[in-house]
Amino acid sequence: QEFDTEVAIIGGGGAGLAAAVSAHQNGAKVLLVEKMPNIGGNTIISGSAFNAVDPKRQSAQGIEDSVEKHFQQTYEGGDKKGDPELVRVLVENAYPTIEWLESLGMKFTDKVFTVLGALWPRSHKPVEPLGTGYVNTFMNYINEHKDDITVLTEVEAKELLVNADGAVTGFLAEGKNGKITVNAKNGVIIATGGFGANVEMRDQYNTIWPKLTNIKTTNHRGATGDGILMAEKINASIVQMENIQLLPMGDPETGSLSGNIEQGVENRIFVNAEGNRFVDEGARRDVMTRALMEQADSMMWVIVDQHSYPTGDTVNNFNETIDSLVKEGRAYKADTLEDLAKQIGVEPENLVKAVEAFNASVDGAKDEFGRTLFMDKLDTAPFYAGKRVPTVHHTMGGIKITPETRVVDQNGEIIKGLFAAGEVTGGIHGANRLGGNALADVHTFGRIAGATAATEGNE
Ligand code: ADP
CATH class of the missing domain: 3.50.50.60 (FAD/NAD(P)-binding domain)
Incomplete structure (x- = not known):
């Protein structure tokens, strides 16, 4: 044709x-x-x-x-x-x-x-x-x-x-x-x-991250670099291929962004498997992902409260209600931080302390990690947690x-x-x-x- x-x-x-x-x-x-x-x-x-x-x-x-x-x-x-x-x-x-x-x-x-x-x-x-x-x-x-x-x-x-x-x-x-x-x-x-x-192509060009072979992606499966290869064949200039972006926000099962419970940078914190914060959550994507890779099992919990979900049928950025995520076991919900900590298996004392320190920063105290973007405190039940891992996002x-x-x-x-x-x-x-x-x-x-x-x- x-x-x-x-x-x-x-x-x-x-x-x-x-x-x-x-x-x-x-x-x-x-x-x-x-x-x-x-x-x-x-x-x-x-x-x-x-x-x-x-x-x-x-x-x-x-x-x-x-x-x-x-x-x-x-x-x-x-x-x-x-x-x-x-x-x-x-x-x-x-x-x-x-x-x-x-x-x-x-x-x-x-x-x-x-x-x-x-x-x-x-x-x-x-x-x-x-x-x-x-x-x-x-x-x-x-x-x-x-x-x-x-x-x-x-x-x-x-x-x-x-x-x-x-x-x-x-x-x-x-x-x-x-x-x-x-x-x-x-x-x-x-x-x-x-x-x-395109895992092979990622591995071929990646010089700025540890090996990416086993890291999942947020991308649809057609994101395989075809246009770059076609253009390269006719001598087009191909630049900065090593600059691959990862997010600290992948679904642990699929790598996709869906299930992400954050509603914006200001109103959530990240804690590691011990329940401690580890990075400025308003930082650059590469900075946050590198910090996440240094935590045990390269995983973290996103913690939000009622400010992000005034009602159970409030949706995240991926059109999923918080109630449905909790029901599917992709998010956890509790009336107290201690209970939330127990559900997700982190040290309750650490999570409470992390939130207290964050709330003090919202009031103007100097943030331990240099964070500057704040809006509401994490002080209103219900509290929610969602697990996230590094994922390849953008080339x-x-x-x-x-x-x-x-x-x-x-x-x-x-x-x-x-x-x-x-x-x-x-x-x-x-x-x-x-x-x-x-x-x-x-x-x-x-x-x-x-x-x-x-x-x-x-x-
Ligand atoms: P952008 O945000 O730059 O528009 P997207 O990923 O949203 O990039 O869209 C790129 C589209 O190009 C995808 O839908 C993908 O399936 C399509 N595509 C990729 N390679 C080819 C190809 N060889 N022939 C036709 N379509 C292609």
């Missing part, structure tokens, strides 16, 4: 779908292929937080912030290894991207919060659960413009097509019914996501792009007709990505990629 289009997109997660809508808004005919039976990728199963400096919501909550502060925290939070020019594009366009999503019908809650490892309260939360709000918003648009935007699922791109001038003109793929050729007049946008679910390395999302080759030259956006790209976040910056990244750069490919094409 052969398809002719203007802008072709590989991958139907947040970046690819944003690119599809944006390319169409900029006048192009679009074809998108997704290898899985369902679109959405890691985006649809993510915690959904989106960082942006927001003149409306943050000021209503009395939160001071600035684009410069978002820049500094992103750049320094990645050990200054990210490309400052790309970080600038990200932080300056994050809020306009929220407004763009809203213009497409997407709804965010009024309350801005601090997601794990975000370092600051600028994380936005969609009204719809997990990442479904993003995907539904794009699919509504796509379904309204079916004549011009084609989405093919269970079609896996295999190889980029390059003409005699070195410009990318399409790709070869494999679908349910055999081989497919896609010809794209304006070029191809790679939006295939990261390689967190910060990948295809090198320009601020316009054009792919750069190994000599620093632009590859005509080739664009990339989202987790498949490398070098934006550096050594550590702030929580809440991924969805800002994939949608911002996806939107730019669609516009660049539609308007400039392979010029």
Whole structure:
């Protein structure tokens, strides 16, 4: 089968779908292929937080912030290894991207919060659960413009097509019914996501963590780095592949984020198997994960109270009620900290002391671990605990792009007709990505990629 289009997109997660809508808004005919039976990728199963400096919501909550502060925290939070020019594009366009999503019908809650490892309260939360709000918003648009935007699922791109001038003109793929050729007049946008679910590839590039072979992942199983490998084959520059992000928040059985009982950074603490705190719970993700790896059995308990779950049917960020998690044995509930400690097998005296010290810090006492993000005390029953372990979450390395999302080759030259956006790209976040910056990244750069490919094409 052969398809002719203007802008072709590989991958139907947040970046690819944003690119599809944006390319169409900029006048192009679009074809998108997704290898899985369902679109959405890691985006649809993510915690959904989106960082942006927001003149409306943050000021209503009395939160001071600035684009410069978002820049500094992103750049320094990645050990200054990210490309400052790309970080600038990200932080300056994050809020306009929220407004763009809203213009497409997407709804965010009024309350801005601090997601794990975000370092600051600028994380936005969609009204719809997990990442479904993003995907539904794009699919509504796509379904309204079916004549011009084609989405093919269970079609896996295999190889980029390059003409005699070195410009990318399409790709070869494999679908349910055999081989497919896609010809794209304006070029191809790679939006295939990261390689967190590709254990071999993780092991090949990992130099910054102890061996990751047996660590599970939050990722969907299609996150295998295909786009990086396809681009590398035609000499694209691949950068910072060692920068793999782990979270201290994996489900002990599956590695997924589901079952996570934290509702934001301010109102929970972590304790180890002895019931002692061990880290600033508002710190960078890599810092918290390294600290967790040093604890007995690399496991910890997240402790929250009624402030996080005013009622038993209050849901976590993954749309699970706390009652259902307790019922399934994935969380524990008690009227006293002593009872909670007994249920989870930690020393009651230690847990009580840890909470007392934390509560004193909420009142302004100096925190033992240097924590600065606080809101409520942990002082109201019922108390809850949930077990968590390290898990592979995001791969910060990948295809090198320009601020316009054009792919750069190994000599620093632009590859005509080739664009990339989202987790498949490398070098934006550096050594550590702030929580809440991924969805800002994939949608911002996806939107730019669609516009660049539609308007400039392979010029
Ligand atoms: P991002 O957040 O960057 O958009 P996601 O993980 O959300 O990344 O989405 C990437 C999507 O690309 C996933 O749905 C994945 O299944 C898809 N994908 C990965 N490799 C291929 C491929 N070779 N052909 C088609 N789709 C692919």
